[in-house]
Amino acid sequence: MRDDDLDRILSEEETIAPTARFVASVMVAVRRENATPAPLSFPWKRALPGIAAAIVSIVLLCEAISSSLAAPTTPIMLSGWNGVTAFWTAVAAIVSVAAVTLGTAVSFHRGS
Numbered sequence: 361m362r363d364d365d366l367d368r369i370l371s372e373e374e375t376i377a378p379t380a381r382f383v384a385s386v387m388v389a390v391r392r393e394n395a396t397p398a399p400l401s402f403p404w405k406r407a408l409p410g411i412a413a414a415i416v417s418i419v420l421l422c423e424a425i426s427s428s429l430a431a432p433t434t435p436i437m438l439s440g441w442n443g444v445t446a447f448w449t450a451v452a453a454i455v456s457v458a459a460v461t462l463g464t465a466v467s468f469h470r471g472s
Contacts, residue, residue, distance in 0.1 A: 409459065410459060413455060413459075420448070
């Protein structure tokens with residue numbers, strides 16, 4: 361192939377048109393995509409209290425472990441069990457039950 365042949369081939373302007381079947385299939389795909397609902401977003405407002413409670417629990421657990429390791433003369437199981445520990449255990453149980461109850465009530469109310 362010579363340069364003149366290549367120039368002639370590239371200089372010719374040929375119109376390319378899609379077939380009617382191709383156009384119809386593309387439009388069907390566009391309409392189908394338009395009809396599908398948007399994906400559900402993550403419910404951050406409902407998850408944030410649980411995430412915050414988990415972070416607070418981890419911080420308190422680390423603090424309890426570090427304080428029990430600082431005074432190893434008493435048994436670990438009995439060293440931290442006092443009124444404050446019982447109070448926070450009760451608070452954690454109440455918050456857990458409330459979270460499950462609220463989540464169940466909200467999902468039942470929404471019909472899902």
